Amino acid sequence: MAHPKVWLVTGASKGLGLTLVQRLLEQGYCVAATSRNKQELIKAVDTTDHHFLPLQVDLNDEGSIQKALDETVNLFGQIDVLVNNAGYGLVGSLEELSDAEARKNFDINVFGTLNMVRKVMPYLRAQQSGHIINISSIAGFIGAFPGFGIYCATKFAVEGFTEALSAEVKSFGIHATIVSPGYFRTQFLADSSLGVPARPIEAYKSVRETQQFHQQIMNGNQLGDPVKAAQAIIEVAASKNPPLHLFLGSDAYELAYNKINSIKEEIEAWKSVTVSTAFDHQLEQA
Template identity: 70%
Template structure:
């Protein structure tokens, strides 16, 4: 891939976003990166290279996103690859989580991503080129995780509009890739990235057990190497025909096939009911 390409990465102060920015800069790419706090982002990345543009952005505010995109184009002249990485986890039963808690997760994970898409698309369309990576989760493909219903719903939404975006953007030479990682060893399961219910309900013991497992046993022991994940992303960005769906991790691969087989089983088991719902053909 042309190392003169310009990358625009959200949620870059930690986790996969930070690993990605560092690898890109080490590889000679030009990178605009966003975080809520630009100083924190500068410290995390640890460079003042002319190829690096740190930006303080509130993804929930479209004017803030628009300003960041404008500054990126002003500095580098273009945007080639967009990585919508910003987001946070939310664990809690659907009954436990308040309307405000659920909506806030959607504000960041879904509407924040849509704000970026709306602002970068005019630039990419004008160029007749570009590649948008929307970072989802294996939880955006299968929702079989008690306690992660709202989070999974946000990622299902990302996957749904990303598939439509791919169909819409193809005419302009723009590629779209949905990235669905499994468990990677980042800060995602720490308190700063994983919200919990303000008013837990005692009856939901299964949810509490899942919450405890993620915060205590899984955190720090995830099987995925974030450096390998972002290297895979950079590689896919160089492909002439990149995938729409990119799963990362053996766990994501296995869980995706479990979902596919479960759907296939339901389709075949209930086929008679499924296909019996049409109008009867008119008499000849």
């Protein structure tokens, strides 16, 4: 690869972000990777490849982000693909989770991603090219997971503003893609990546069951292979016509179609009410 694309990946010290960075370096790409702890990132990636730039970044500090972008461009000359992967899960009913707990999840999953997008756009507009890939979740398309309401809300937000972003940046030759994985075998469900309420309410039996299922049964038994997910993201970034929505995993595929069909049925069942809300033109004319 004579002129490899330059990738910037956030949340790269573990999980899908780490796997993606490793695959990119194996294939000769230039990779700037961020983490809250630079030494942990260096240890996790474990390479002396000169195409790798480890960066310590606070996603809620625009100055920290700007410094990382400047370092990336100074070393590699440009940024071609931004992958907003940083984020964490949060399980707990809406009543259980405090305002502070909910806002912290939004700060990283939503506002951290927005900060990266805002700061990288001047570079991408100047070069009239680029691709922003925002890692969402099937929980950003389907909210019917008891105990994951706040997490779902953060990912719904990511999907909403990425759809708008796609329309806003199209004229600059820039693409935007939402990646919505199902269950992949990463550390996402481990204690270090899944927040729980400080004050649980035991009356929420379905929430406790969901929490137990994810932490004790699903964790480590996910069907999705993160290496294959990373390769799928690389392939999408190489496409001349990448998708706006990319679902990853057979479980995500099935869940997405189930929701689409459910909405269709509900819309048709209530069509008479839906279309009955226009002004009556005859009464207006009278």
